[in-house]
Amino acid sequence: MNRKRICGNYLRFFAGAVAVLTAVFVLGCAGEKADVIKIGMGSPLTGDQAKIGQDMKNGAQLAVDDINQKGGVLGKNLVLVAHDDKHEPREAVAIAQKLKTDKKVMAIVGHLNSACSLPASNIYHQAGIVMISPSTTNVTFTKRGYRNVFRVCTNDAVQGQTSGKFVYERLKKRRIATLHDKTAYGQGLAKEFVKGVKDFGGDVILFEGITQGDKDYTAILTKVRSLNPDILYFGGMYPEGGKLAKQMSELGMKIPLIGGDGLFDSEFLRIAGRHAEGCMASFLVAPKEKMPSVADFEKAYREKFGEMGPYSPYAYDAVYIIAEAIKRANVLDRKKIAEEVAKTSYNGVVGLTMFDEFGDTLNKEIFFYIVKDGKFVFFE
Amino acid sequence: MVLQSLVNGLTLGSVYALIALGYTMVYGILELINFAHGEIYMVGAYIGYGVLIMMMGMNLHIFGYGFTLAMVFVITMILVGFLGVAIERFAYRPLRDSPRLAPLICAVGVSIFLQNIVMLICGTGTVVYPEILPNANFAIGDVNLNFIQLFIMGVSFGTMIVLHLFIKNTKLGKAMRAVAQDRTTASLMGINVDVIISVTFFIGSALGAVAGILVGMRFDVEYNMGYLAGLKAFTAAVLGGIGNVPGAMLGGLVLGIAENFASIYLLPYIGLTHEYKDALAFVILIIVLIVKPSGILGERIPEKV
Numbered sequence: 179m180n181r182k183r184i185c186g187n188y189l190r191f192f193a194g195a196v197a198v199l200t201a202v203f204v205l206g207c208a209g210e211k212a213d214v215i216k217i218g219m220g221s222p223l224t225g226d227q228a229k230i231g232q233d234m235k236n237g238a239q240l241a242v243d244d245i246n247q248k249g250g251v252l253g254k255n256l257v258l259v260a261h262d263d264k265h266e267p268r269e270a271v272a273i274a275q276k277l278k279t280d281k282k283v284m285a286i287v288g289h290l291n292s293a294c295s296l297p298a299s300n301i302y303h304q305a306g307i308v309m310i311s312p313s314t315t316n317v318t319f320t321k322r323g324y325r326n327v328f329r330v331c332t333n334d335a336v337q338g339q340t341s342g343k344f345v346y347e348r349l350k351k352r353r354i355a356t357l358h359d360k361t362a363y364g365q366g367l368a369k370e371f372v373k374g375v376k377d378f379g380g381d382v383i384l385f386e387g388i389t390q391g392d393k394d395y396t397a398i399l400t401k402v403r404s405l406n407p408d409i410l411y412f413g414g415m416y417p418e419g420g421k422l423a424k425q426m427s428e429l430g431m432k433i434p435l436i437g438g439d440g441l442f443d444s445e446f447l448r449i450a451g452r453h454a455e456g457c458m459a460s461f462l463v464a465p466k467e468k469m470p471s472v473a474d475f476e477k478a479y480r481e482k483f484g485e486m487g488p489y490s491p492y493a494y495d496a497v498y499i500i501a502e503a504i505k506r507a508n509v510l511d512r513k514k515i516a517e518e519v520a521k522t523s524y525n526g527v528v529g530l531t532m533f534d535e536f537g538d539t540l541n542k543e544i545f546f547y548i549v550k551d552g553k554f555v556f557f558e
Numbered sequence: 559m560v561l562q563s564l565v566n567g568l569t570l571g572s573v574y575a576l577i578a579l580g581y582t583m584v585y586g587i588l589e590l591i592n593f594a595h596g597e598i599y600m601v602g603a604y605i606g607y608g609v610l611i612m613m614m615g616m617n618l619h620i621f622g623y624g625f626t627l628a629m630v631f632v633i634t635m636i637l638v639g640f641l642g643v644a645i646e647r648f649a650y651r652p653l654r655d656s657p658r659l660a661p662l663i664c665a666v667g668v669s670i671f672l673q674n675i676v677m678l679i680c681g682t683g684t685v686v687y688p689e690i691l692p693n694a695n696f697a698i699g700d701v702n703l704n705f706i707q708l709f710i711m712g713v714s715f716g717t718m719i720v721l722h723l724f725i726k727n728t729k730l731g732k733a734m735r736a737v738a739q740d741r742t743t744a745s746l747m748g749i750n751v752d753v754i755i756s757v758t759f760f761i762g763s764a765l766g767a768v769a770g771i772l773v774g775m776r777f778d779v780e781y782n783m784g785y786l787a788g789l790k791a792f793t794a795a796v797l798g799g800i801g802n803v804p805g806a807m808l809g810g811l812v813l814g815i816a817e818n819f820a821s822i823y824l825l826p827y828i829g830l831t832h833e834y835k836d837a838l839a840f841v842i843l844i845i846v847l848i849v850k851p852s853g854i855l856g857e858r859i860p861e862k863v
Contacts, residue, residue, distance in 0.1 A: 225682050226780070360833075389833045393777045396566045397821040398832050404559040417684055421777060428776075429562070430695040430702030449684055449778060452693075 214257045215250075215510065217242070217500060218277035218307075219493075220270050220298060221290040223262035226391075226417045229445050231290055233487020234312055235260045238287050240479060240490075241497035251501045252508070258497075259283065263294050270294035274301035283307065284515055285500040287493055292316035292363035299327050308516035310499060312492030315439065315462075316366045320537040326516040328537040330492045330499070330528065331462045332544070334367040337438055338413075340544040341460050342374020345409060345436065348546075355384040355407035357398070357422070359414030367438045368413030383407055390418060395425050403431050415440040419457075420449025427453040434458060442488050447552060454549045458557065461545055463491060463528050465556040475527040495526035561701045563818045569707040569776075571814020572714035576769035577791035578798070578806035579721065580762030586738040586801040587758050589658065590650065593665040595766055596788015597672035598642055602767025603774035603783065604676060606634040607685055614688065623690050631713075634771060635764035642763025643756045651752070669784075677781045685779040710772045717768055718807050721761070725803060734758055738801070786836065793843040799853030808854060813839060 219238055222231035235258070242256045250256060259277065263270040270289050277283050278301055286302055286309040289295040295314040302309045303324045311319065311329040315337055320327060345351050354375055358368035365387065372382050383405050388395055399422070402410060410426070410433055412419055419441040426435060434456050441459040450457070466473040472491060479486040503518035504510070524531045532540045546557040577599050584592045610630045649668050653661040694705040725731035736744040737754045745751045773783070790813060798809025817839065821832035846853060 226684060228681075228683060386831055387833060389836075391782070392833075392836075393773070393780075393783065394570060396570075397563070397818050397835065400559060400562045400566060400818075401822050401832070403562075420684075424777070427693065428702075428704040428706060430697060430704070445684075449686055451686065451689055 213254050214282060215252070215254050215284050215504065216257050216259050216280060216282040217497060218273075218280070218283045218286045218288070219258060219260040220263040220273045220277075220286075220288040220294060221260070222265040223260070225264045227265050227291070227415060230313075230416075230443055230487045230489060231262075231265075233483075234288075234290055234489040234493045236483040237312070237479065237486070237490030237493035238497050240482060241494040241501075243482075245497070245501050251504050252510070256497075256501065257282075258287075263289055263291075263298075265291045265294060267293050267297050270298040271301060274298040278302065278305035278307060284504060284510060284512060285310070285519075287312060287496045287500070289314065290489065291361070292319065292366065293361050295319060296362060299324060302326065306512045306516065308500070308503070308512065308519050310496040310519065312496050313439070313489040314363075316362050317370070318362075318366075324537070325520070328519060328533050328539075330496050330531055330539055331439075331489075332542045333538055334363070334370045334438070336542045337460055337462070337544055338367050338370025338372075339374030339377070341411070341436070341438065341546075342371050342376075342380070343378060344460070344544075344546055345371075345411065346375055346378040346380045349409065349434075351380070351408035353381050353383050353405075353407045354409055354411060355402045355405060356382060356386075356411045356413070357384075357402070358387050358412070359390050359418050360387040361390065361414070363440065364412075364414035366413070367440075368411065371411055371413065371438075388414075388418060388422075390415070392418075393421065395422055396429060399425055399429050399431065403429055407433060409433050410435050412437040412441070414438075416443050416446035417449065420446050420454070423450035423457050424453045436460075439488060442547065442554060444485065447549065447554070452552070454552070456549060458546060458548045459554065461488065461547055462543070463488075464543065464545055465547070467556065469529070471527045471529075491527040495524065495528055495531060498526055499524050499531060559700065559822065561699070563822055564815065565701055565703060565707060567815030567818035568811060569710050569814070570817065571794075571811035572711050572718075573769045573773055573810075574787075574791050574794045574814050575718065575807045575810025576714055576765045576772075577787060578795040578810045579718070579803065580766045581792050581795040582798070582800055582803060582806035583734075583758050583762045585795070586803075587734065587741070587755055588650070588654070588661075590661050591665065591792065591800075592650075592762075593662070593788070593792075594645060594649075594668035594672060595762070596784035596786075596791070597669050597676075598638060598645075598763045598784075599766040599770045599773075599787055599791075600779075600781065600784030601641065601672060601676060602634055602638045602763075602770030603779040604680055604685065604770075605637055606630055606767065606771035606774055607687055607779055609633050609637075610687065610690075627690060631768060631771060634767050638767035638770075639760035639764040642759040642766075646756060646759040651755075669788075673781060673784065680781060682781055685774075687775045687778070691775065706776050710776060713768065713772060717765065721765070722803070730754075730757060790836075790839045793839045793846075796843060796851075797846050797853055799855040802853065802855045805853055805855035812854075813842065816842065 221234045242258045246255045261273040290313050292314045295311050308326045315334040317333050317335045356368050358364040423435050436458040439461050442461040447454045475491050499522050503515050507514040507518045529541050547554040548557045580595045613626050650661050696703040733749045733754050794809035794813040795806045798805030817835050820838045821835035
């Protein structure tokens, strides 16, 4: 081809590319709805903890839908922007970076795991976005002087030490073995539990970590068994907890297994099967028999999403708290909204939520549940 | 605690042995380390679950759970065996005359492929086998023997004995030994080398599937279970002598026992907690390769004229 032809070809290609890009740009921008208020979220949506992550997202989505149905906030609709952090701290940080640069994101509900919430909160703090976690119980989450970090659930100091008291006084166990999963949450909770037990005079004969993602815990359980404890406490999540329960049965260990809110999910029951019988877990919400708001929420959740997860009600309340705060602030300014959240007094599914100067909720009740006939039942 | 560790170790070790056999047999005839074998084990666990659920759905358990379980094993072994044959046929055979590195990298690729396909199809959640075996515990002194441990050891040892008899006494077994010894001469003797290689892959994969079902029944099934188990079984095969069938069995048992004893006795003495037991397998691998690369029972070295 001669030079003119070649130039002509290039020119045509170039013009075509510009046209396509312009079209994509215009269509893409038109795709974004005019005026919305975005609430960002991070939780594990894939991986071995996907179930509770999805349940948390659904709880928030339910709140968003309810609020939008009643007219939205300041005349605009809420949109939940949920990302998958795979319970990996690195993913959580990446998500935080993404969310903070979106100017329409006014608040964050999340993350789920303490190991994710802690590093992500640094980024949200820098950007001044308010962050309400439905499930992060690690103590240091609210102890770093960040005025924009809150949680609707109580913390592990309360959960662990109350559990320690429970094991010593209610269950009358004296020789206690403790395992944890070496995460910020599991290890933190186990440490607080040990503190609680020791305060009452119990004997902690073992404190060791297991690895998340591992399958065979028979070696460490054999060691636990040989020390003759009265009970085994596990600070960690249900994939490992379920395996522990199963393998304790395999080794003929008759002592009960007790854990924290990380065990309180139907997945624990599924993974451990009938070996879950007699296992106990502490949780932060009263059973629905004692709290009608929980029963109502469960019904509404079931109609849309099926069986609810442990953190669904917390996510629901967190979204409402944010919506109320935005209404009170009356302006879409991240800093003002954070200030309003601090003044929250909200009566929701999990009870009355008010925050102290650190961002912790004043609602600090812990409830204990035991597995009976394949279900978690309130321990009277 | 010693005897209990021994029991745990034998249970774990017999599973390692089954997987290690797959590695060692393939290495024996092709001098290829089939890195995809760990994923074959994982696929076996998933397929076993699927077959079991299907059979329970068809109410076949009226014939007794023993029959159902046996059928699950047989069907899964056949399916996974054919998967192994397919992998050999399409991934490794085209590279049979290439430099040794090519099929090795290809094996890694197959491993990644299998893991991701399973993750896409079955998701990343934990799959739990329905409880079929009685949860019977036998307490003998300090040791607690659970039925599942006896079952695992029984099935593993039974399978390994059958394999040994097969290789030693049948014509097909003799052909496999011949191909492992010298591929070219074996083909001159009238042995169809391609068929024998396929049979070897079939058997190795079937054994991996058995291991997968056993572990699935004892613990549970996750899409990433093949990675670590495959590496440890490979270590076991090297420990016993790669290419050597009894060596793989021995290596597997030794590794299983060593892992259990080390995590309770050895590691605390050098200031490490038991989570480092996984590292033990790799330390053993390094030591074996440095000190005695031919392993405990030695490699089957082809005789050179």
